[in-house]
Amino acid sequence: MLDDVLALIREHDRFFITTHLGPDGDAVGSQLALGRFLEKMGKSVAMVNADEVDYNLDWMPGAGDIAVFDGSLGQHEALAEAEVAFVLDTNDEERIGKVGSLVRDATATTVLVDHHLEPEHWFDVFFVREEAAATGELVYEIIDGLAPDLIDEGIATALYTAIMTDTGSFRYSSVTPALHRSVADILERGGIGPAPIHETIYDRKSMxxxxxxxxxxxxxxxxxxxxxxxxxxxxxxxxxxxxxxxxxxxxxxxxxxxxxxxxxxxxxxxxxxxxxxxxxxxxxxxxxxxxxxxxxxxxxxxxxxxxxxxxxxxxxxxxxxxxxxxxxxxxxxxxxxxxxxxxxxxxxxxxxxxxxx
The missing domain is CATH 3.10.310.30 (Diaminopimelate Epimerase; Chain A, domain 1)
Incomplete structure (x- = not known):
């Protein structure tokens, strides 16, 4: 649970983060928020996905730091050297694509952070809450439990994008007063407004x-x-x-x-x-x-x-x-x-x- 995740972050220095195929706003936002936060704590972080970031999300701060898996030696070494491997917003090996089997077989402690039903059982640590509106909400709780003052504009943008996109712009039944309070804290700490993020994601259309x-x-x-x-x-x-x-x-x-x-x-x-x-x-x-x-x-x-x-x-x-x-x-x-x-x-x-x- 949350306390186990917090302990792993405090006690280790090298991390690997991945998410599902065709990563959406919650996946990319959660990955970038957690990755940037760990880096600000002085940790070493590698972010690798099987698929590239979609064009409507590639504007996000740090999106260029997410590598697309190509089987290179450097990517294999990053996972081999990682002490903790996070899997975000998906709970089965197949949905992680080519990275899935590598993470499952890695020596790193595997941590699932997710809000979907029926997770597979091969993860070492589970931070899963089906009632959560988004994986981004759970990532915020991790950050809030360690060092919320480290939330900057980039982390806030990523967290807000994750939560906003996975709640249908806050209209799904999973949205609670507590979530709104968390989002308010994210906006205030990051010094950001919601309008530019929403416009960039939903109002940027090609002919x-x-x-x-x-x-x-x-x-x-x-x-x-x-x-x-x-x-x-x-x-x-x-x-x-x-x-x-x-x-x-x-x-x-x-x-x-x-x-x-x-x-x-x-x-x-x-x-x-x-x-x-x-x-x-x-x-x-x-x-x-x-x-x-x-x-x-x-x-x-x-x-x-x-x-x-x-x-x-x-x-x-x-x-x-x-x-x-x-x-x-x-x-x-x-x-x-x-x-x-x-x-x-x-x-x-x-x-x-x-x-x-």
Missing amino acids: PGLRLLGRMLNRIRLRYNGQLGYSVVTQRMVEDTGASWDDKQGFVNYVLSIEDVKTALLFSETDDGAKISFRSEADVRVDQWARHFGGGGHRNAAGAYVKRPTFEKTIETVIDAASDYIAFDARHAPDDDLSPEDQSYLETLLDDPSDSP
């Missing part, structure tokens, strides 16, 4: 990204008499607009914002299925639904990677399972079958004339 957003919005469909909304991002849509897969960050929230929609999904096409983002209103949980398809996450924000014979079949299978996990109102009873319009829509997803450049 290709906006074109992709337009096509995604045009493909929104509603099911269960309007209480479930979903849309898609296909490989062809990305190619034709000149966008990148990073540009779809936050797209699912547009679907959730539709009046009467209480759960929303975004299906992103892969070669053998789909990556799915699940979102919901505060009193509706989607994590169990995602877990049924091999994914996981939080009550209101989860994800899954589903392999099916076709992209269309993936969409149909996941949506048909919705009523097993979402309590739709009686007046919004589930439709028995896909409407003819929706069936036609699924069949033409990969060959839509409107996708032409």
Whole structure:
């Protein structure tokens, strides 16, 4: 628990920090905040991830210090020499990518700092609280337990980014008065304001990204008499607009914002299925639904990677399972079958004339 983590930091000098594939704001923010804090304590720190930092987060102070794993001798030595290895914001080896097996087999004491369900058991020390709004909240507690006066502008920016992005800008049910008090302390100690961070993350859009957003919005469909909304991002849509897969960050929230929609999904096409983002209103949980398809996450924000014979079949299978996990109102009873319009829509997803450049 927390006391064990604090003791490890006090007693050791060489640290290694990593996080999950496709690191989001909570992952990168937590990693940078903890890394910079340890350095300010006079510790040696190596930060290595399997994937690079997305463009909408690469502005963060210290982001350039996070190395992408390349199998180099220096990176192997950094882990071999580390006394403590932190894994942040994910709790299983596979989600750490190529770094996962190296951390698991390392001689360093492995520490999990996370807020997801059902962690694997190979970690030596667990600082896990499922009720925490973000891993960044737990990292703040580590810093607060050791030397909160070391919080500077960079650490505060990283912590605020971590917490803000993983709480849907503080609108999820995991947000508590205590969290707001912690965030106030972060802002005050770092001397920062929230507006520039929010604007940089959410309001910095490329033209290709906006074109992709337009096509995604045009493909929104509603099911269960309007209480479930979903849309898609296909490989062809990305190619034709000149966008990148990073540009779809936050797209699912547009679907959730539709009046009467209480759960929303975004299906992103892969070669053998789909990556799915699940979102919901505060009193509706989607994590169990995602877990049924091999994914996981939080009550209101989860994800899954589903392999099916076709992209269309993936969409149909996941949506048909919705009523097993979402309590739709009686007046919004589930439709028995896909409407003819929706069936036609699924069949033409990969060959839509409107996708032409």
